[in-house]
Amino acid sequence: MSNKRIVSGMRPTGKLHLGHFHGVLANWLELQKEFECFFFAADWHSLTTEYDNTAGIRDNIREMLLDWLAFGIDPEQSTIFVQSKVPQHAELNLILSMITPLSWLERNPTYKEMQDNLAAKDLATFGFLGYPVLMASDIIVYKATRVPVGHDQLPHLEITREIARRFNYLYREVFPEPVALLTETPKVLGLDGRKMSKSYGNAIFLSETAEETQKKVMSMVTDVQRPRRSDPGEPDRCVAFTLHSLYVPAEKRAEIVNSCRGAQIGCVDCKKILGQYVVETLAPFREKRQGLAERPGLVEEVLTEGSRKAAQVAAATMEEVRAAVQI
Numbered sequence: 001m002s003n004k005r006i007v008s009g010m011r012p013t014g015k016l017h018l019g020h021f022h023g024v025l026a027n028w029l030e031l032q033k034e035f036e037c038f039f040f041a042a043d044w045h046s047l048t049t050e051y052d053n054t055a056g057i058r059d060n061i062r063e064m065l066l067d068w069l070a071f072g073i074d075p076e077q078s079t080i081f082v083q084s085k086v087p088q089h090a091e092l093n094l095i096l097s098m099i100t101p102l103s104w105l106e107r108n109p110t111y112k113e114m115q116d117n118l119a120a121k122d123l124a125t126f127g128f129l130g131y132p133v134l135m136a137s138d139i140i141v142y143k144a145t146r147v148p149v150g151h152d153q154l155p156h157l158e159i160t161r162e163i164a165r166r167f168n169y170l171y172r173e174v175f176p177e178p179v180a181l182l183t184e185t186p187k188v189l190g191l192d193g194r195k196m197s198k199s200y201g202n203a204i205f206l207s208e209t210a211e212e213t214q215k216k217v218m219s220m221v222t223d224v225q226r227p228r229r230s231d232p233g234e235p236d237r238c239v240a241f242t243l244h245s246l247y248v249p250a251e252k253r254a255e256i257v258n259s260c261r262g263a264q265i266g267c268v269d270c271k272k273i274l275g276q277y278v279v280e281t282l283a284p285f286r287e288k289r290q291g292l293a294e295r296p297g298l299v300e301e302v303l304t305e306g307s308r309k310a311a312q313v314a315a316a317t318m319e320e321v322r323a324a325v326q327i
C-alpha cells in the first residue's frame, strides 16, 4: 500500500473557486478512488507569507474544508487533516533543515519569484527561505511516492527529492523519492481574463449564491473586438466562452458559436445562458455544502480524527528517522 501513497496540501486561503473545482479538487477526487491519500490544510505554510495576518486562518481552514467535503473528498476514504495538528511535520522539518544546503534553497526559482511578487512584504525570513524543507517534511513524513501538484510547485518537489536522497545517503534508506503527478487540468480564467484567483478579485466561488454567480458571469469580459451587437464575434477570443467550454453542453455550445459568429446572439443573452448552466451545475454542490455547514462540530470532528490517523503514520516514520540519525 505504501508504494502508492499520495500526499497533497493546500494553503487555507478560504472559500474555493472554479479554478480549484476543475483543477486540484477534480484531481484529488480521482486519486482518492485509487490510492491511499493524505490531504491537509497547510496552515504553517500560510504563516510563511501571512505571519502578520493570522486572524483568519482558522476560519479559512473551515471554509476550505467545507468545500472539500461538499465536493466529495471523503474522510472515510482519505486522511484529511491540519498540518499544525501533526507536530511530526515540524520535528522532521528541523532535522531536514540540518542537512539541506542553503544553496538549494537560494537557487529555487519560486523563492525569488514570490519575493518579487510580494515585494511589499518582508519575506527575507528564515521560514520563507525554508518553505521547501517544510514541504519536503509534509511529504516524506508519510513516505509518499506521488504528489499531485501544479507546475508552479515542481521546483519544490525537486528539492524534496534531493533532500530525501541526501537523508538516505547520510544515514540510511528511509524515504522513497516522491514523484510529481502532473495532471493536465483546464486553465480557468477569471472574470477579467486573467487566471482565476482570489487575490485578483476575479473569481467565482463555489459557495456563493446563484444570484452572485449569475451577476459575476454577466460581468465577464467577452470578445473585445465585438464592440457592437451587430458585429460578428469570435468565441475563441472571448473570455466568457472559456466557461462555456466547461459548462454548456456540446450541442448548445455549437449553436452559440454559430450565432456569435453570425451576430445573431448578443453577449448579454449569451452570458445569461452561460450563467444558468454554471448555476445549475453548482447547485447540488452548494446545497450539500450548506447541509454540512449546519452540522455543528462536523469539520472539527473530521479534522481531529484525520489528524490522529495522520499522526500515527508520521510517528512511525519519526521512530525510524530518530533511529537512523541516532538521536
Ligand code: TRP
Pocket (backbone or CB within 6 Å): 007, 008, 009, 010, 011, 042, 045, 134, 135, 138, 139, 147, 148, 149, 153
Ligand atoms: N506549497 C503548496 C502550495 O502552495 C502547498 C503544500 C504544502 C503542499 N505542503 C505540501 C502541496 C505538500 C503538496 C505536498 O500550493
Ligand code: SF4
Pocket (backbone or CB within 6 Å): 222, 223, 226, 233, 234, 235, 238, 239, 240, 241, 256, 260, 261, 265, 266, 267, 268, 270, 271
Ligand atoms: Fe462571447 Fe457569447 Fe459574446 Fe460570442 S456572443 S463574444 S461567445 S459572450
